[in-house]
Each structure stands twice: as structure tokens, then as C-alpha cells.
Amino acid sequence: MGFFDRLWPRKPARPDPQTEQTRALADRLTELSPPLKLARDWRARLTPALAQSLSYVSDVVRTLPPAHEASAANWLADPYIHAFFAAPDEIAHVLSRSAELHAWFESHPLANETYAVLGMAMSERRSFGVAQHGDQVHADVAQTTLSFDDHQVRVCGETEADLRALIVQRVVEQIALEGLAQISADETRRDALEQERALLRTRLQLLTRHGAGTHRMVGERAVADAAELARLEALIAANEQALAALGLKTDALEHELSVICEVLAHPAQHANVEMRQLRLSPMNVLIEPGVAETGGVSGAPIVVPLAHIPASPAGVRAFSLVRFARKDLQPLPRVLDEDSRFVI
Template sequence: MHDLSLSGFWNSLRHRRPDEAPRRYRRDDLMKTVEAVVDGTDSRIRLVRGYRNTLQSVIGAAQDYTDRLVAEIPGAIEVSRRTFLSDPYVNAFFVDVSDLQLIFSRSSEVRDFLENCGREGVRECCALLCMQRSEKTVLGMKLSGDILRKEVPQRTVSFSDHRIYSPAPTEEETREGLRQCLFNGLVTNALERVTRLKLDSRQRRSRLRMLQSRLNHLEHRLRREKNDGLRREVEHTRQQLERLRHDHAGTGEASPQDSLQQVVAVFGRPDEFVRLRKVSLRLNKMGICIEGDSGEPCNRLELTEAIINDSPPRVITLARFPRDELLPRTAVSGPGLFS
């Protein structure tokens, strides 16, 4: 969710206010949701007879899909100094305690939320934590029985490019915000397709007008100048014009029906925009994958990765961050400050 869709999705997460309830796309009023989707894509869709009936089923099914998707995300983990030692996920996701505190403290959303809600007795925030998972092969040492083997190929896993979205007081509010943002992402994707359709139509008409104008000009010149080169140019332009008309015969201007079809295409297959996949890993404390039946101590991690359109997958988890671990502004510096 196409770079526009991808950025639109993450931006909708970033810019959702913590106190913003998901009022626009409500499960208890499907018809209002249909009208909101039409407003968000192409209001001309209302000119199509029966558009409400056409959209009700696909939009309702898309809401069910986003609900199931959010329900698949495991429960929130506490990300703190204490859990860095006790929680294998926190230990794997961050380099050290300073790393995790800096990442959360540099988030303008987290900082604004915790600082503004501190007076209301909120002691932590729950947010969506996203990361890039990377793997590489290195040469290391491995103990086989009583023998220490050197330069053994080992697969290491690391997590980087941490992003934090949509902080809220509770896990349920974060999940509700995520449901809304996933649905908004579908609207953004549909709008992108409708916009591209209209743009293609305008560009096609502009190209036709340009070629027709050029042909008229060349034919006018040819009537005055009997020139073989000019005659060939006239013929070439005429062929271009005929080819363009043939290739786009019957397409015409993008119609309300065309826009409706684009919306149906997106909401009818929400899994093509966003989907989740599960990844199982066995990692030791050094971030090295433990393969096979090795008896080496390790932690089994069950990760959830989100894939938006064809973009690289990102590990996602819900994370609770304590307010008392937020670093002072004076202690936070360097790249990514309050991003």
C-alpha cells in the first residue's frame, strides 16, 4: 500500500491523536461507513445506481478482515529496563537498555503523550512498535561436544529502524486505533487507484489532442510544400494517432462506474494491500540462530511481520513503555531526535 499507499498507512498511524476515537468507520453503522468511503475516494460514485448495495458487502468483509488481522497481533510486551533481562523479545529487539530507552524517548509521539498525560495519572503508554529484521551469515566459533570449532558459518538476526506509532493509554485503545488505520489505509489505496485512473484518462486525452493538432499542422504545411520528408512525417503522425485511438478504444473519460470498480477491487481483496505472516526463530543471547536439534540454550521467538503491498516486511508488536523510563529531553541527542 505503491509508495503512496505505504506512506499513507504509516502516516495515518503517526498522525492519529491518542484521544481520537475511531468514529468515522464504525462497525455498527455500515451505511455511514459506505458513505465515508465514497467521500474519501470519489463522490461521483453516488451517480451509479445501486452503489450502496455494491459497496456494503465488500466494505463489511474488509472490516471483518482488519478486525481479524488486529486480533492476530499478540498481546503487548513491556519494554523497560526490567524486561530487557527477563523478556527474550525485548532482549532480541534492542541492543541494550540505553538503546530501548533512547528509541522510545526520541519518539515525539511517545514523549508528547507521556508528558501531556502525566498529570492524569497515566503511568505508561501502549504503542505499535515496528522494526526491520535483518539476517546475515558470519563466521564464528561453535562447541561440538568437547571440541571448539572455529570459522563455523552462523546466521545472525538483528532488528533495526525502530518506529513507534499510535501511543494510547491502553492496549485496547491502541488496537482500536490500528483497526481504524488499517481501514484508512484501504481508503488511501482505493483513492490512489482512482486518482491514477483519472490521471491516465487526462493524459490520454491530452496526448490525442496533441497528436491531432500536430497532424492538422503538418497536413496544412503539406498542402503548401510538396516534400517527401514532410509527407513521411504526416504519415508517421497519422499512424501514431490511429494506434493510440485503437489502443484506448471505448475507454473515454474515467467514469463514476470506473471509480466504483476501483474501490470494489481494493475492498474486495484487502489481503493484497496488507497481510501478516508468522516467523519462528530460535535465537541465543548473541542473536545467533540455533539450527536443528542443538542443545544450546536459546529462546524461541514467534514474530509477526506486516507486509504492506510489495514493500519489505516489518516486524510488529504492541509495546508498553513506562513513563518513568522516559529520558529527559536534555539527555536525548543525536540523529532521529524527536522523530
């Protein structure tokens, strides 16, 4: 270290948030909203927020359980696949309904298998059943049974690493879309406020022409008009304040970029994953924590990721990473034909 370095030590260099991944995602966001490129220093301002979302989502995806082989042969051996599907023959039939899965195999003719995200609706049903404790069998025991349905496969990858990278990209894009949705809501609200302002000012002009304020200072009509005038002025003031909070239309680009950056900087508010630890019996009956595996009570522990997306109409969805072989893929037309017989 030199003499001047000892007198004025240099600050350690901060890591550059502009990586190949953040640059690619920034370009992707400008495809979703092209006007972003017109905002001042859009890439430099967007990159730190993108880096925060990428770091958060990457940490979450890293904790996901490994992919499970989705096949009839693995149904008994794998407690995850056993829990997700009611019978071994159901696995290929249900997954083959996915048009995205067929499209992926068509675009990868040399691939023998794919890694995919299996999304499901998880429901809990309370009932009474029979349970054995020690040597005694008890009837009418309160039980919770889990069921998984509405199986969906939308995202596929060549390897598990590729799939995890795709999940990170999709989730970050979804968070950015939440920002775009907020912008759209702001613009809709601006239009509604401007229409409301025009109506309020028209009513105010009509009321003023009737003489409110200079009207005869006696009689119920004058008092009523004065009260209505005060109410309209208060509504107009509130309307102007709400419009001012949305900013000027000339600042729309700056506002749009600021909103997206704010949303990306707080990813946990818009998408998070809960790792729910469960112990299920072979009949998918939930075994409560603390219940010993004795007297016929046994169960396989599994960890089910639950995706919480506040803006999604589905609310919470269970999902798992799976590996599916091409040889198990059933023809899509035949699957659709079989199901169509039950459609009225």
C-alpha cells in the same frame, strides 16, 4: 412451520454487513475523499467491500502475539525485548524519541502505561563465527545475525484490545488509500494521454497539409510521409483506446467508488502480515531449524510479524505490540538535545 412455508421455504436471512464499525469507516473514507458522498448509493456499495477488508484484517490482527513489557527490567527475561534492543538502557531512550508517545501520555494524564505498536527495520547479516557442537568448538562457521533498528512508535491505545482495534482501523484506511492512489494515478495518466493526443493530432494536421495521401505518388518524400501518416494514425488509435479504458470524466465519481470498492474487496493484495518464526541465541544469531539445543547451542523461539505493504517505500517492516510505562518515559527535549550533538 406453516403449510405455505413447507411449499415455499424461505431463504435464510443474510447478515447485514452494515455494522457500527463499517459505518464509522465509511464515514472516515468520505472524510479522506469527500466527493465519494456524491456517488450513487455510495454507502450501500462501499459497505460490503469494507466488510471484507475488516474481516480479513481483523483475522490477521487476532493472530498477533500478545504485547510485551518494554522495560529495562524485562530485557533479560523476555526474549522478544532482548532481541529488539541491544541493551536494557536503550529501551526507554529509544522509545522516548516518539513524539506520538509523548502526545498520547499528555492527552491521557491519568494513564500509568500505554499499549503501542513498535515498528522496526529488521536486517540480516551473514558472517563467520565460532560454534560449539558437542565437545568440539568449530571456527569459521557461517552464521546469520539479525538486528533491529529504526524503532518507531506511532499508534498507542489504553488497553491491548483498544490497540488492536486501532490497528484494524489504520490498516483498512491504508488499503482504502491505495485505491485513492490508483485514482490519482489514473487522473495523472488521463492528463498525460490528453496532452499526447493533442500533440499527435497537431502533427497529423501538419503532415496532412504537406499533401501526404494526395502528394505526388513518386519520390522518397511521399513514401516517407505516407509511412509517418500511418504511424501517427496508429498512435492516435492507441491513445484513444487508452483514454476509453479510463472512462469519461463525467463518470469520475462512479469510477472512483468502483476502484475503492475493488481494492477493499481484495485486501490481501495491498497489505498482509507474515508471521516469521525464529530461534535466536543471546547474541541474536539465527539458529537454523533442526539444530538441537545441545552442546551449548540454545535459543529462544519468537514469532516476529512482518508487515508487507506493496505501496510503502519501506517495503517490509517488523513490528510488535508493547506495553510501556509512563515512569520510563524520558523528557523529549533532552533526548533530542543528546542526539543533536551527533548531527552535522
